[in-house]
Amino acid sequence: MSQAISFSAQVNRYFDTAAQHTKHDAHLLEQIRECNFVCRFAFPIEKDDGSIEVIHAWRAEHSHHKMPTKGGIRFSMDVNEDEVIALASLMTYKCAIVNVPFGGAKGGVKIDRKKYSAGELERITRRYTFELHRKNFIGPGVDVPAPDFGTGAKEMSWIADTYQSLNNELNAMACVTGKPVELGGIRGRTEATGLGVFYGIREACSLAEDMTPLGLTTGIEGKSVVIQGFGNVGYHAAKFFQEAGAKIIAIAEWDVTITNPAGLDIVAADQHRRETGSILGTPASKQLPAGESALELECDILIPAALENVITKDNAPKVRAKIVGEAANGPTTAAANDILNSRGVLVIPDAFLNAGGVTVSYFEWLKNLSHVRFGRLEKRFEEYAFRRLLSAVEGATEKKFGEEMLKVLAQGADEHDLVRSGLEETMASAYQEIRDTNLRLKGKTDLRTAAFVGALDKIALCYGEMGIFP
Numbered sequence: 389m390s391q392a393i394s395f396s397a398q399v400n401r402y403f404d405t406a407a408q409h410t411k412h413d414a415h416l417l418e419q420i421r422e423c424n425f426v427c428r429f430a431f432p433i434e435k436d437d438g439s440i441e442v443i444h445a446w447r448a449e450h451s452h453h454k455m456p457t458k459g460g461i462r463f464s465m466d467v468n469e470d471e472v473i474a475l476a477s478l479m480t481y482k483c484a485i486v487n488v489p490f491g492g493a494k495g496g497v498k499i500d501r502k503k504y505s506a507g508e509l510e511r512i513t514r515r516y517t518f519e520l521h522r523k524n525f526i527g528p529g530v531d532v533p534a535p536d537f538g539t540g541a542k543e544m545s546w547i548a549d550t551y552q553s554l555n556n557e558l559n560a561m562a563c564v565t566g567k568p569v570e571l572g573g574i575r576g577r578t579e580a581t582g583l584g585v586f587y588g589i590r591e592a593c594s595l596a597e598d599m600t601p602l603g604l605t606t607g608i609e610g611k612s613v614v615i616q617g618f619g620n621v622g623y624h625a626a627k628f629f630q631e632a633g634a635k636i637i638a639i640a641e642w643d644v645t646i647t648n649p650a651g652l653d654i655v656a657a658d659q660h661r662r663e664t665g666s667i668l669g670t671p672a673s674k675q676l677p678a679g680e681s682a683l684e685l686e687c688d689i690l691i692p693a694a695l696e697n698v699i700t701k702d703n704a705p706k707v708r709a710k711i712v713g714e715a716a717n718g719p720t721t722a723a724a725n726d727i728l729n730s731r732g733v734l735v736i737p738d739a740f741l742n743a744g745g746v747t748v749s750y751f752e753w754l755k756n757l758s759h760v761r762f763g764r765l766e767k768r769f770e771e772y773a774f775r776r777l778l779s780a781v782e783g784a785t786e787k788k789f790g791e792e793m794l795k796v797l798a799q800g801a802d803e804h805d806l807v808r809s810g811l812e813e814t815m816a817s818a819y820q821e822i823r824d825t826n827l828r829l830k831g832k833t834d835l836r837t838a839a840f841v842g843a844l845d846k847i848a849l850c851y852g853e854m855g856i857f858p
């Protein structure tokens with residue numbers, strides 16, 4: 389009977405496949421592959437009823453080739469040491485792929501958050517932060533956590549506050565990202581991953597050489613899109629695709645799939661869910677009949693944005709999308725990946741495509757270190773410069789723009805604009821790098837392997853510069 393392989397073994401399989409396409413020293417590859425530090429904690433917390441419970445938690449720092457290390461903290465009963473190590477290693481490769489200068493890390497607390505009061509969650513989070521601090525596993529230049537499954541801005545605020553109370557240092561707020569804006573968070577973080585998914589796929593769709601073999605024209609306008617998972621990532625990705633002129637022909641949620649071949653209204657679907665608790669019954673939509681799967685619908689772009697392992701060897705032969713954009717972490721099994729590749733489906737890998745969140749976290753960290761909101765210094769200056777330019781155009785052409793038009797044309801960039809611009813540049817240039825690597829390997833591999841090869845090369849270069857390995 390075949391035994392299921394561990395999560396970290398799966399990640400290492402991707403690593404090993406990519407490593408075969410490089411010429412790096414075997415010891416250097418071993419150093420990159422191994423997880424550098426893992427810390428396991430067990431600490432007591434007092435519950436509201438006065439009883440004591442022992443909480444189990446981990447933090448793994450996979451690679452220190454760049455500092456600080458970075459990665460989310462999840463609260464889940466599925467957390468275990470192997471998962472934390474695997475996710476930390478994925479963070480290393482993800483950051484390298486999108487040129488975010490961090491090593492990879494991940495943290496996990498083995499709890500079901502639904503079973504704890506707000507006060508208990510606060511005590512768990514603060515004690516976990518205290519333990520991280522005690523072991524030197526947190527700090528603006530050491531290791532910077534972020535939200536992940538089961539955690540959000542509230543937990544990040546508790547972490548920042550606890551760390552600050554232990555460290556009377558200038559840059560203390562840069563010890564964690566994903567904070568509320570009022571506490572040093574950044575505008576544009578909420579939609580960052582969905583927007584990054586949109587930018588990444590849009591870049592792929594802009595290249596005629598890659599679209600023609602798929603039987604597609606370039607651009608997003610008119611393309612049919614199916615989204616699985618209408619949460620933070622799925623909703624925002626769907627919204628940006630719709631705004632760019634794509635037709636969202638199906639949205640799949642855990643309870644129902646809704647369709648409309650002419651395109652669903654994303655804002656209406658979200659509004660309907662807020663009012664009723666489900667997307668079922670969204671105006672101008674039909675329910676997909678039982679037994680049919682959204683993943684197997686004919687479309688140009690399929691975006692799994694919910695769970696891992698949803699495209700398997702069983703349904704991969706039935707996927708009729710031309711492009712699969714992996715917004716979720718690990719939605720395609722290794723066997724399914726091979727099937728999709730052999731069928732000529734363009735798979736845009738998760739390690740690249742969902743890196744918008746960590747990219748904008750990087751911007752938040754930079755903001756905290758510089759102690760100034762992006763755009764604060766230059767916004768007005770830009771506006772005045774644009775107005776002078778427009779006034780010169782008016783003088784030369786005798787055309788008057790009018791105040792409303794001037795306001796639009798002369799607007800200086802604020803934090804939101806700059807974050808989006810930085811994210812767009814990051815995703816577009818990273819996609820081109822992955823594609824170039826794939827071309828350099830003469831198409832012998834797929835985008836996922838090419839992305840890993842690029843990451844290994846960049847990390848190897850860092851170790852090379854340190855003079856440790858040949």
Ligand code: NAD
Nearest residue numbers: 581617618619620621640641642693694715716717742745
């Ligand atoms: P979320 O919890 O906001 O949304 C997930 C959505 O999927 C929910 O609406 C849920 O109801 C739906 N869902 C659950 N089971 C489903 C099923 N069987 N079929 C269809 N839909 C189902 O989570 P999210 O933040 O949007 O994350 C989605 C994925 O993206 C996860 O794999 C996550 O690890 C990954 N990711 C998220 C971020 C981020 O910044 N949020 C960053 C990187 C990767």
